[in-house]
Amino acid sequence: MFLGPVINVAIGLIAIFALMALVVSGTTSAITAFFNTAGKSLSDAVRNLLNDPAGKGLAGLVMNHPQITPLVLPVEPGAAIGSSKLPATIEPRKFALALIQSAQLKQGLTPLELDKTIATVTDPQIKELLTSLYAQANGDLVKLETELSGWFENAMTHLSEAYGRRIRLISLGIAALLAALLNVDALHVARGIWASPDLVGQLAGVQGVDADAFKAMKQLAAGGFPVGWTPERIAAVRADGGGLLLLTMVPGWLCTAAASMLGAPFWFDLLKKLRSATASVAAAAPPAPAVTTATATATSIPAKT
Numbered sequence: 001m002f003l004g005p006v007i008n009v010a011i012g013l014i015a016i017f018a019l020m021a022l023v024v025s026g027t028t029s030a031i032t033a034f035f036n037t038a039g040k041s042l043s044d045a046v047r048n049l050l051n052d053p054a055g056k057g058l059a060g061l062v063m064n065h066p067q068i069t070p071l072v073l074p075v076e077p078g079a080a081i082g083s084s085k086l087p088a089t090i091e092p093r094k095f096a097l098a099l100i101q102s103a104q105l106k107q108g109l110t111p112l113e114l115d116k117t118i119a120t121v122t123d124p125q126i127k128e129l130l131t132s133l134y135a136q137a138n139g140d141l142v143k144l145e146t147e148l149s150g151w152f153e154n155a156m157t158h159l160s161e162a163y164g165r166r167i168r169l170i171s172l173g174i175a176a177l178l179a180a181l182l183n184v185d186a187l188h189v190a191r192g193i194w195a196s197p198d199l200v201g202q203l204a205g206v207q208g209v210d211a212d213a214f215k216a217m218k219q220l221a222a223g224g225f226p227v228g229w230t231p232e233r234i235a236a237v238r239a240d241g242g243g244l245l246l247l248t249m250v251p252g253w254l255c256t257a258a259a260s261m262l263g264a265p266f267w268f269d270l271l272k273k274l275r276s277a278t279a280s281v282a283a284a285a286p287p288a289p290a291v292t293t294a295t296a297t298a299t300s301i302p303a304k305t
Contacts, residue, residue, distance in 0.1 A: 004197070005193075005194055005197055007274070007278055008193055008194075008197045008200045009190050009193045009194055010274060011200055011203065011271065011274060011275070011278075012189060012190070012193040012199065012200050012203060013186060013189060013190060013193075013259075014267050014270055014271045014274065015203040015206045015267075015271055016184060016186070016189055016227065016256070017186075017256065017259040017260055017262070017267045018206065018211075018264050018267035018268045018271060019206065019211065019213045019216055019217060019264075020175070020178070020179065020182075020184055020213070020256055020257075020259070020260040021259075021260040021261075021262065021263050021264035021266075021267055022209065022211065022213035022264045023178055023182070023213045023214065023217070023260075024171055024174055024175040024178060024257075024260045024261075025171075025263070025264060026213070027174055027178060028167070028170060028171045028174050031170075031174065032167065032170070036086055036088070037166075037167070037170075038088035038089075038163070039086030039087060039088050040086060041159070041163050041166070042086065042087065042088065042089070042090065042159070043055070043063060043086050045155070045156070045159045046059050046062060046063055046090075046095075047059045049152075049155055050062065050099075050123070050126060051123050051125040051126060052123075057123070058099075058102055058103065058123060058126060061098075061102035062095070062098045062099055062102050063086070065098035065101065065102060067094040067095075067097050067098040067101075068087060068090055068094060068095065068098050069086070069087060090152075090156075092148075092149035092150070092152045092153040092156070093145070093149050095148070095149070095152045096145045096146075096148035096149040096152065097145065099148055100141070100144070100145060100148065103117075103118075103121055103126070103130065104117060104120075118130045118131055118134055129151070130144075133147040133148060133151065168261065171261060172257060172258070172261055175256070175257035175258075175260045175261060176253060176254060176257040178257075179252075179253040179254070179256040179257045179260075180249075180253050182217060182227070182228060182229075183227065183228055183229045183233060183249070183253075184217075184227050184228075184252075184253070184256045185226075185227075185249045185252030185253055185256065186252045186253075186255040186256045186259065187251060187252035187255065188226050188249065188252055189225075189226050189227060189252075191226070192225070192226030193226070199224065199225055199226070202219075202220055202223050202225050203220075206271075207268070208268050209264045209265055209268055
């Protein structure tokens, strides 16, 4: 008898976490796309790689190069990196071509001429890099391009890890804010389902990552599910003059935010497995023995001796 309410609460929380994960993911994607977070992070990385913090030297030439940003007009040395059309990704080969052409390392140069051209590069860090890769390429410009591509790809691997950590922090902040704005308090949801197990029936339509999360949340709140800022919840907060109720809701919001970071696919997959397991248990359970009226009468009449 204890297992039923526990499963109901688990199904309810998992479904809510899945919906919140969809909301957080969509909101994070929209915000990062609006501010071009990926493009700015990539631009910062290129400036660091090419030792050009201001982006007005070699990094500016590379980032404004047609290989990197095709719609940008040719720019003169000293032009700053544009911010409106920064690419979110750069193919290593295109970066290598842009760097070679920006450093004026032209095709057809003999190994000696190429060596002398590299020696004219003013930035000592870039000169050392090109000299090292030039030595590995045995003076071949095509091999130098391959070496530069590999160097950039390796650097982007580290950038991707750092960018991923940054996006996760941004997502966590957005998740906490949305949990409060939408009032998705995991602890309140658990208590509500425990008190009213029938509420789980409202989650039957929540199936997969193609669900309309905002619409589903709105429908759940309208149906009495313990989410959202319903008139009753708002009235309770207003009645609490000291704000103690809001303070007790914070742990539930944070729990929701943290759970949503696992992603909607994780929660929907877990929800599917839990529903399948409970359905299997229900199907395997033996039916309760039926007690007929005749049997009950026979057992109630004492046998004659």
